[in-house]
Amino acid sequence: MLMYIALEELERFGISTIDGFIKNFADIETGTAYDWQNGTVAEKRILKGFKNIRTLQAVFFKYTDYQNDPQKINLDKPDAHNSPNVIPSNPEQTSVLQSVSAELERYKKTNKEDRRDLFPGQNYLTFYSQMRTASLDLELHDPASYSNWQNPKLEILAGNARRNHVASGGSLQQGNVQGYHRLHGLHRRGA
Numbered sequence: 001m002l003m004y005i006a007l008e009e010l011e012r013f014g015i016s017t018i019d020g021f022i023k024n025f026a027d028i029e030t031g032t033a034y035d036w037q038n039g040t041v042a043e044k045r046i047l048k049g050f051k052n053i054r055t056l057q058a059v060f061f062k063y064t065d066y067q068n069d070p071q072k073i074n075l076d077k078p079d080a081h082n083s084p085n086v087i088p089s090n091p092e093q094t095s096v097l098q099s100v101s102a103e104l105e106r107y108k109k110t111n112k113e114d115r116r117d118l119f120p121g122q123n124y125l126t127f128y129s130q131m132r133t134a135s136l137d138l139e140l141h142d143p144a145s146y147s148n149w150q151n152p153k154l155e156i157l158a159g160n161a162r163r164n165h166v167a168s169g170g171s172l173q174q175g176n177v178q179g180y181h182r183l184h185g186l187h188r189r190g191a
Contacts, residue, residue, distance in 0.1 A: 009059045027051045039123065087153045089135055096134045096141065100127060 134141040
């Protein structure tokens, strides 16, 4: 992305290709990587992290801050407040998560040679993906079993978004909160 929006900045560092970007900012080493094409694990060159991070952040934020500057884009923005919304799973979700976790434990205890037959198409990542999806929304996890499931997390999150907006001086008539009303109404109707 920076190659397209910050070309002149990167050229100041002598960067004109992706290889130059990697050489200047990427910390590459040999390590174990999962090959999505064939489902195997192999030794490859992988991205361990970034180097020269302060310089990279400065370039990145120069453009993202400009793009998000309300005076430059002529748009009122709500105040930014970091308000984490940790919403525990409800009993239905907890039950599903325990079930997936039990299957994962069974998978772990199964010999690698037998896993392909006993758990077709499954691997560690698919189990973690199932748990993540179930923790967010059971209807996404299993549409047949949880059709029109009323997601309590969505309800709480929508209410929190509304309260945060009002607490920061926002009006219920502004566009951001109209999105809350649409979301809240759709969720209540099971849409």
